[in-house]
Amino acid sequence: MVGAGHVGLYAALRMQKKLRSREAEVIVVDPQPHMTYQPFLPEASAGNISPRHSVVPLRRELRHCTIVAGSVTDVSHERKVATVQPIVGPPREIEYDHIIVAPGSVSRTLPIPGLREHGIGFKTIGEAIFLRNHVLDQLDVAAATTDPEVRRRALTFVFVGGGYAGIEALAEMEDMAHDAVRRYYPEISTDEMHWVLVEATNRILPEVDRDMGAYTVQVLLKRKLDIRLGTRLESCVDGVVKLSDGDSFPANTIVWTAGVKPSPMLDFVDLPKDQRGRLTTNASLQVVDGDRVVEGAWSAGDCAAVPDLTGPPGAMCSPSAQHAVRQANRLADNIRAVIRGRQPVDYKHKHVGSVASLGLHKGVAQVYGIKLTGPLAWMMHRAYHLSRIPSFNRKVRVMIDWILAFFLRREVVSLGQLHAPKDEFVDVTPHIDPPPSVPLPPEREPAMSGRR
Incomplete structure (x- = not known):
């Protein structure tokens, strides 16, 4: 099993339950010790749930599987051997009879000047935690400074991409920051914050009908968010955002959520891929080379081109958690x-259908053709994802987080030191040059080498 995302974890859970130990050994290879339930990243980032409760520990849930903490660096399916680079130590080869290649996807970025240096993605739990701490840090910066330019830059937040990830991240973070400013930052007015959504097409939430996307835009505009449709990010060198509509302004926060692409790990797999870099599969999820089935090779999820039998001829399943x-x-x-x-x-x-949160008690949903908005859609969003996150343990923990948040105020403290935990220790520890190495006398080297 290559990858422990939605496909890897759910497939391993089912196989350890349905297959007897003498029938098969299930080996799961992933560099992370957990699976991230990505639909909960916005809620974890906004402080609605604990970040740890949006991830599922592999060793706790996959007790009857073999977990290998490392990255697959090569797959030779002709020999049925996968080369794994462990976290520490030399690479190792693992033989297999069947392989599930499901490393998922990564952020699809563009060659935009300054994006690598100043942008942040929103696809991992680390990025979600960083974004939360960073936004709260910017509120502290704005509250403490007397420089209007520093204040304006700190209170400008730019999100690029109008899909579900971008809209939910923007809406949840703005909701959290608005609540924090109103309650705890008398030095800042909520009108001073500038939240910008940049979307290259002329609509948002393409997964739902246009009227639902238009409703979402109206809701965000009522919250005084700056929505730029049909606009591209052209540069963000030195944190100065330059848009295709000619506008330019400085911002300390630039979040990139403009789509995903198959994991680059697929470049090291000798299996057939389509023009978008996805593994080609048939409807039974077997990897195929044209009309020929590649025996023992399987794939699914974001990194696979899976035919959608419910759509028109040639249609492929969308890269969604629902399908995965x-x-x-x-x-x-x-x-x-x-x-x-x-x-x-x-x-x-x-x-x-699809469901999306737009902050506390706000949402949109389109399920089986039924369209809902407001608190009811928000409740449906929470109920659906609570039912889908793996393990009873995580379901209980998330539910408790929500119950506590209903009675207690949201936590709005930044733990920015998490991202540089050694700085303070290094500052108070004097630097000592290492002593010069003294070579051993030549006549003693053979004796010492022998004892080793």
Whole structure:
């Protein structure tokens, strides 16, 4: 199992439950010790839930699987061998009979000047924690300074990308900052904050109908957010944001959420890929080379081009958690069927809709053609994702977080020291030059080498 994201974890959970130990050994390879439930990143970043409760520990949930903490650096399917680079130590080779290649996706970035130096993604739990601490740090900067330019720069927050990730991140972070300023920062007016959404197309939330996207824009505009549709980020050198509409302004916060692309790990896999870099599969989630099935190779999720049997001919499943979770279960069942001498079954699932949070008690939802907005959509968003996050342990912890947040005020303290924990210790510890190395006498080297 290459990767422990939505596909990897759910498939491993199902296989350890459905396969007997004498039938198969399930090996999961991932550099992280946890699976991140990405739909909860906005809530974790806004302080609605604890960041630890949005991740699922692999060793706790996959007790009957072998966990290897490392990265797959090469897959030779002809030999059925995967090369793994552990966190520490030399690489090792792992032989397999079946391989599930599901490393997921990474942020799809563009060659924009300054983006590498000043941008931050929103796809990992580390990025979500950093963004929360950074936004709160900027409020402290603005409250403490007397320089109007420093204040304006600190209170400008730019989000690039109008899909679900961008909209939810923007809405949740603005909601948190607005609440913090109103309660705890008398030096700052909420009108001083400048929240900007930059979207290259002329609509947001393309996963739902246009009227729902238009409603979302109206809600954000009522909150005095700056929505720039049909606009591209052209540069952010030195933190100065330059947009294609000709506007330019400094900002200390630039968040990139403009889509995803398959993991670059697929470059080291000798399996067929399409023009977008995704592994080509058939409807039963087996990797295919044209019409030929590559025996023993499977894939699903964001890194796979899976045919959508509920759509028109040639349609592919969208890179969503909804498809990934269901594909993972079908994939696990198909591997079990092949091991037991049966034929795999095609994956077929009609996308039921989408839900999105726009901050506390605000949301949009379009499920089975039914459109909801406001608190009801927000409750549906929470209920759906609570039902989907793996493990009873995490469901209980998230629910407790929500209950406590209902009665207690949201935490708005920054723990920015997490990102540079050694600075203070280094500052108070004097620098000592290491003593010069003294070579051993030549006549003693052989004796010492022998004792070693």
